[in-house]
Amino acid sequence: MINFITTFFWVGKLRPAPGTWGSAAALVLGLAIDRYLGFPVLVLATALVTALGFWAVGRELADRPGEDPSEIVIDEVAGQWLALLFPAAAFWGRGLDDWAVVAYPGWIAAFLFFRLFDIWKPWLVGRADRRHDAAGVMLDDLWAGVFAGIATIIAAGIAHGVLM
Template sequence: MRMTRFITTFAYVGLLRPAPGTWGSAVAVVLAIGIDYLLGFWVLAAATLAITLLGFWACAQALRGRPGEDPAEIVIDEVAGQWLALLFPAAAFWWMGLHDWAWRAYPGWVAAFLFFRLFDIWKPWVIGRADRRQDPAGVMLDDLWAGAFAGVATVIAAGVSHGLLL
């Protein structure tokens, strides 16, 4: 149980107050930038998949027998969703051969963070539907949908900003 709590709170980041979800997302951004910069895009993609799978498992363990609960200290879902959102600009820069994008293109990760928090809090359409599942999978799914929406919004914003989509 102690290991499950360590995982679901993402090394106890989820115990920070106020706004543990925002803290989880902020720590996720810093770690994702470091992974991408030091180890590359494909390691970030693999880490995102691994943290997502680990999150589904850990949430199922932590919330067994507690239907409908989504405790604020569980932030592994924010980490998975935030990393998914960051994969979009990371993939775009990887495709262009820019491996140090986070240092030169800070609006990309800032936009991914802000869009992720917006969609995670607002919960439009399928994000809200996933949140209303009231099960451990729903805890993860709403943040993964928010991450996907944030990633697409980040790429669109970049296209508009750079005049590619005007």
């Protein structure tokens, strides 16, 4: 059961690039949650998958300290949903519940920026990754999600002339 959770329903076993597969699956599910259940449910789901991820990754790696197996993608799910919360919150705050259909650059940017920061690992992302423990497995993707969310909002501001 732990492996089922950490691989996000075995999406992490897909090759090549299991992290990208995990992020893509998270994006599709996150958009569906936001569209059909609403932004508050996406916030709750993000909190729950993050807590579940810390627990499950801790259990999965308890006897393997220092490992970060590529098939563990629950961290990508938590980070991707965190990145998605930024544009979702912006649209929800303006009463636009169906933003995923009409504002596709927002979720595409959240996905691309998340993958960029998750692979590049700048600053706090890299610091968390260098912890080489179960918490670091989760934290680097959460930081990547925060940076991706901020970058998505900045890009939207530039694209719409707000920050020009």
